[in-house]
Amino acid sequence: MNLMMEVLFFGFVVLTMTGALLAVRAKILMHGVLGLAVSLLGVAGLYLYLGSPFLTLMQVLIYVGAICVVLVFGIMVGYTPNEVAEKVPMGRNALLGLLASGSAAFFLMVMVLGRTHWVPAAHRVGDFSIEHVGESLLLTWCLAFEMISVVLLIAIVGAIILARGGREEGSQ
Amino acid sequence: MNMLIFLPELALMTMALVLFFASLASWDFKRLYGLTLAMSATAVVCAVASWGQEGTLFFGAYRVDAFSQLFKIFITMGLFVVLAMGEGLSGIEKRLQPEYFFFVTVSSTGLVFLTSAVELITIFISLEVSSFALYVVIPFRKAGAQHREQMEAGIKYVLFGALSSGISLFGMSYVFGLAHTTYLSELATVVPGLLTSSPMLIVGLVMMLAGFFFKLAMFPMHFWAPDVYQGAANETAGFVATIPKAAAVALLIRFISLAGGVDLGDFNWILAAFAVFSMVLGNLSALVQEDVKRLLAYSSIAHAGYVMVALLCVNLLGFSTAIYYIAGYMMMNLACFYVVYHVGQDGENVTLDNLAGLYKRSPLLALVLAVGAFGMAGIPPTVGFFGKFFVFTAAIQKSLYALVIITVINAGISAFYYLKLVRAAYSPVKNPGETLTLGKPASLLGVALMAAILLVGIFPQFFMEVAEKAVGTLM
Numbered sequence: 001m002n003l004m005m006e007v008l009f010f011g012f013v014v015l016t017m018t019g020a021l022l023a024v025r026a027k028i029l030m031h032g033v034l035g036l037a038v039s040l041l042g043v044a045g046l047y048l049y050l051g052s053p054f055l056t057l058m059q060v061l062i063y064v065g066a067i068c069v070v071l072v073f074g075i076m077v078g079y080t081p082n083e084v085a086e087k088v089p090m091g092r093n094a095l096l097g098l099l100a101s102g103s104a105a106f107f108l109m110v111m112v113l114g115r116t117h118w119v120p121a122a123h124r125v126g127d128f129s130i131e132h133v134g135e136s137l138l139l140t141w142c143l144a145f146e147m148i149s150v151v152l153l154i155a156i157v158g159a160i161i162l163a164r165g166g167r168e169e170g171s172q
Numbered sequence: 173m174n175m176l177i178f179l180p181e182l183a184l185m186t187m188a189l190v191l192f193f194a195s196l197a198s199w200d201f202k203r204l205y206g207l208t209l210a211m212s213a214t215a216v217v218c219a220v221a222s223w224g225q226e227g228t229l230f231f232g233a234y235r236v237d238a239f240s241q242l243f244k245i246f247i248t249m250g251l252f253v254v255l256a257m258g259e260g261l262s263g264i265e266k267r268l269q270p271e272y273f274f275f276v277t278v279s280s281t282g283l284v285f286l287t288s289a290v291e292l293i294t295i296f297i298s299l300e301v302s303s304f305a306l307y308v309v310i311p312f313r314k315a316g317a318q319h320r321e322q323m324e325a326g327i328k329y330v331l332f333g334a335l336s337s338g339i340s341l342f343g344m345s346y347v348f349g350l351a352h353t354t355y356l357s358e359l360a361t362v363v364p365g366l367l368t369s370s371p372m373l374i375v376g377l378v379m380m381l382a383g384f385f386f387k388l389a390m391f392p393m394h395f396w397a398p399d400v401y402q403g404a405a406n407e408t409a410g411f412v413a414t415i416p417k418a419a420a421v422a423l424l425i426r427f428i429s430l431a432g433g434v435d436l437g438d439f440n441w442i443l444a445a446f447a448v449f450s451m452v453l454g455n456l457s458a459l460v461q462e463d464v465k466r467l468l469a470y471s472s473i474a475h476a477g478y479v480m481v482a483l484l485c486v487n488l489l490g491f492s493t494a495i496y497y498i499a500g501y502m503m504m505n506l507a508c509f510y511v512v513y514h515v516g517q518d519g520e521n522v523t524l525d526n527l528a529g530l531y532k533r534s535p536l537l538a539l540v541l542a543v544g545a546f547g548m549a550g551i552p553p554t555v556g557f558f559g560k561f562f563v564f565t566a567a568i569q570k571s572l573y574a575l576v577i578i579t580v581i582n583a584g585i586s587a588f589y590y591l592k593l594v595r596a597a598y599s600p601v602k603n604p605g606e607t608l609t610l611g612k613p614a615s616l617l618g619v620a621l622m623a624a625i626l627l628v629g630i631f632p633q634f635f636m637e638v639a640e641k642a643v644g645t646l647m
Contacts, residue, residue: 109375112371112372112375113372115370115371115372116350116370116371116372116373117369117370118349118350119350119352121352139231140231140233141233141293142230142231143229143230143231143233143234143289143294144233144291144293144294144297147282147285147294147297147298147301148297150278150281150282150301151297151300151301151304154275154278154301154304154305154308155304157271157274157308158275158304158305158307158308161268161271161308162308162311
């Protein structure tokens with residue numbers, strides 16, 4: 001059972017990482033969105049592993065579902081999705097640099113992790129019911145919750161303003 | 173509930189709301205500008221009125237004390253000066269001017285929340301509110317003859333901002349994983365122990381601070397500053413260069429004081445290295461700049477290093493010095509951007525050559541620039557001199573001699589390019605160009621900025637006492 005859980009965990013991690021790499025390295029924009037969807041699905045899996053089916057469901061519904069669909073719409077409405085990004089060849093120096101910094105970071109991280117004692121939380125809440133989530137959002141975390149809506153408002157208004165400007169200049 | 177506690181936030185939120193609706197109606201610019209200034213002045217009054225309030229709001233996530241209220245006064249005053257300075261908004265696209273006011277106000281609101289937030293998630297989201305609004309404002313610049321460089325600046329700011337908030341959030345997850353809490357008051361009880369036993373906490377803390385280093389334009393997160401300053405409109409750059417930095421310093425003080433005044437251990441070394449790189453890199457790069465805004469950008473990177481030296485003292489004097497220093501930095505930079513805004517009359521960038529003969533074109537602007545530049549170079553009796561003096565005093569008391577020596581050398585290097593600004597403004601030229609006429613309110617603002625730089629420098633005692641009182645609530 002324990003081994004299976006471990007395998008499941010690393011499976012989800014690999015899924016998240018693959019999706020993220022796909023999203024970054026994709027040459028066609030649409031492939032990037034698909035990579036993002038895969039990555040978000042992996043994150044949903046991690047939530048499931050941590051024992052929160054509600055969060056998993058929300059992640060799949062909102063991120064994998066709604067947001068990725070909106071992105072796909074945006075790309076399809078915006079312009080014909082056949083532009084291919086310029087291929088950026090990875091030179092030998094870049095590869096060596098990546099290898100050097102990556103391995104240095106890895107060994108430092110291993111040393112740091114070896115000296116750190118992770119203490120498990122004293123108690124597990126375990127209550128992931130919708131009532132509990134709703135209560136904590138509107139009581140304990142109400143300030144953060146309200147401020148997220150401000151962030152969304154700014155993002156929406158800002159996007160509209162900047163996009164409108166782009167269109168006007170394009171038509172000139 | 174005592175209304176005064178939440179008054180500055182309420183004033184700014186009302187201002188944002190009114191401006192939001194005003195941006196929907198097509199108002200006459202003069203009327204809109206008058207209203208904005210009046211509301212901004214009200215916010216300053218509210219912030220001053222709420223000085224001395226104390227309390228905790230929103231289930232412990234929001235703390236109002238002398239420390240937060242002092243920074244709220246800085247932020248609201250800074251907002252007022254930026255708005256008053258950009259009279260006419262000559263650098264901003266005409267149709268976007270109402271939105272400019274709205275976004276700048278929302279960004280300040282986010283920063284005001286940031287100074288009071290004492291819980292990691294609230295801190296992070298306040299930081300995002302202030303950043304998002306600025307991401308939108310950068311490309312508002314009028315498309316002029318030179319360019320579409322404002323778009324490049326906007327993209328760079330968004331990308332670096334997203335990167336730094338990602339790193340910051342990642343660091344917070346490490347801190348949470350080790351400390352099992354997101355409340356600063358609870359972190360303060362566990363951090364001193366964990367700092368010595370778990371090196372992972374240092375990794376987490378440094379990553380978490382990356383978000384604030386970004387706002388402060390400090391060494392590992394400084395890349396954006398020169399390009400964004402150059403690409404953004406002069407008035408926007410004046411905002412980006414000053415107000416977010418005050419909030420960033422507030423947060424750095426809050427986090428570094430978590431260690432409870434004990435030795436920071438290895439954490440100290442990392443921050444000291446950042447401070448040194450920041451100073452050296454900023455000052456050396458500033459030497460060769462031609463564009464005044466780029467020069468100011470590199471100088472702000474260097475100033476972030478000086479502030480970090482003060483923070484590294486981890487005691488009452490160090491923290492209050494950091495507050496005094498950043499307040500002085502805000503005034504001096506606002507003075508310089510005030511000059512840049514008025515010299516670049518159509519919203520264009522100003523180079524050192526454009527400044528030539530400024531004393532003939534407008535004696536007042538040349539004088540304001542001279543006072544601002546002398547201040548940043550650290551020449552008495554300006555606020556910049558006492559800022560540096562207190563930094564050295566605090567660092568010597570904690571026997572950080574190596575840092576003091578490096579800082580002194582850097583202050584010497586920086587004097588060169590600040591004096592270059594003054595020399596450009598006062599060098600006699602055959603054909604100085606047309607005279608720059610300033611309106612009464614604009615002249616008054618220039619005189620007020622100069623007076624502030626000199627008065628806070630001549631009477632530092634009072635201001636240091638206020639800063640010490642503010643820091644006292646944390647220690």
